[in-house]
Amino acid sequence: xxxxxxxxxxxxxxxxxxxxxxxxxxxxxxxxxxxxxxxxxxxxxxxxxxxxxxxxxxxxxxxxxxxxxxxxxxxxxxxxxxxxxxxx
Amino acid sequence: xxxxxxxxxxxxxxxxxxxxxxxxxxxxxxxxxxxxxxxxxxxxxxxxxxxxxxxxxxxxxxxxxxxxxxxxxxxxxxxxxxxxxxxxxxxxxxxxxxxxxxxxxxxxxxxxxxxxxxxxxxxxxxxxxxxxxxx
Numbered sequence: 539x540x541x542x543x544x545x546x547x548x549x550x551x552x553x554x555x556x557x558x559x560x561x562x563x564x565x566x567x568x569x570x571x572x573x574x575x576x577x578x579x580x581x582x583x584x585x586x587x588x589x590x591x592x593x594x595x596x597x598x599x600x601x602x603x604x605x606x607x608x609x610x611x612x613x614x615x616x617x618x619x620x621x622x623x624x625x626x
Numbered sequence: 627x628x629x630x631x632x633x634x635x636x637x638x639x640x641x642x643x644x645x646x647x648x649x650x651x652x653x654x655x656x657x658x659x660x661x662x663x664x665x666x667x668x669x670x671x672x673x674x675x676x677x678x679x680x681x682x683x684x685x686x687x688x689x690x691x692x693x694x695x696x697x698x699x700x701x702x703x704x705x706x707x708x709x710x711x712x713x714x715x716x717x718x719x720x721x722x723x724x725x726x727x728x729x730x731x732x733x734x735x736x737x738x739x740x741x742x743x744x745x746x747x748x749x750x751x752x753x754x755x756x757x758x759x760x761x
Contacts, residue, residue, distance in 0.1 A: 542633060542637070546636060546637070546640050549640045549643070549644055550640065550643065552644065552647075553643050553644055553646075553647040556647040556648065556650060556651050557647060557650060559651055560650050560651060560659070566656060566715075566720050567718070568656045568711065568714060568715030568718060568720050569656050569659065571711055571714075571715075572650070572656060572659055572660050572663065572708075572711055572715075573650065575664075575704075575707055575708065575711060576646070576647065576650060576663045576664070576667050579667050579668065579671050579700065579704055580643060580647075580667065580671070582671055582675075582696065582700060583639070583640075583643065583670070583671040583674040583675070586674060586675050586678045586693060586696065587636070587674065587678065589678065589689065590632075590678045590681055590682055590689075593685065593686070595686050595688040595689045595692060598678075598688075598689055598692035598693055598696060599692060601675075601692075601693075601696050602692060602695060602696045602699065605696055605699045605700050605703060606699060606703070608703075608707075609699075609703035609704070609706070609707050612703075612707030612708070612710065612711055613706075613707060613710050615711065615714070616707070616710035616711045616713065616714035617710070617714065618714075619711070619714035619715060619717075619718045620713065620714040620717045620718060621717070621718065
């Protein structure tokens with residue numbers, strides 16, 4: 539497991555750079571929002587793997603919180619793109 | 627045994643993540659990118675979290691519970707967020723790509739996004755940019 543751990547984390551970082559490419563290039567605002575949403579999900583996976591590697595269970599708590607915050611961020615961005623207020 | 631099964635699940639999940647992110651970069655418009663990336667990355671992340679739960683089972687019960695809880699949250703929230711983003715993208719006036727065959731949603735609701743006030747859509751602006759580049 540420990541032998542392939544570096545490869546797996548490197549693959550996830552490669553994915554994160556692909557997301558960053560999409561966030562940087564656009565071309566429209568929703569494209570960037572999609573990139574941010576996917577990057578949040580990738581960070582959940584990355585944090586969980588780090589927790590498995592180090593053996594600390596609070597990494598999973600961070601992943602849990604990150605998943606929920608990422609969801610709220612996606613909904614807020616979608617409402618903003620749609621031109622609505624957050625309480626509408 | 628647990629470690630082998632966990633590593634296998636994590637490996638499959640990472641493969642799905644990489645393919646989804648390739649789709650995010652390669653596909654032509656925001657709707658294609660959204661559906662490719664969301665489906666692949668949701669499944670990939672859920673497999674990674676289940677793999678973490680399986681691999682951590684001999685050491686820590688807390689990690690197993692938290693990983694499975696996180697799996698449930700990702701499985702529930704990621705598609706909902708993607709659906710809201712797709713709706714927001716459509717209603718803010720992002721056009722479909724040229725190869726699109728059918729647009730069932732067209733005309734059902736007026737545009738009201740940040741771009742609705744201006745008449746220029748993204749495609750118009752891209753064409754203007756292309757003309758400026760060739761000139």
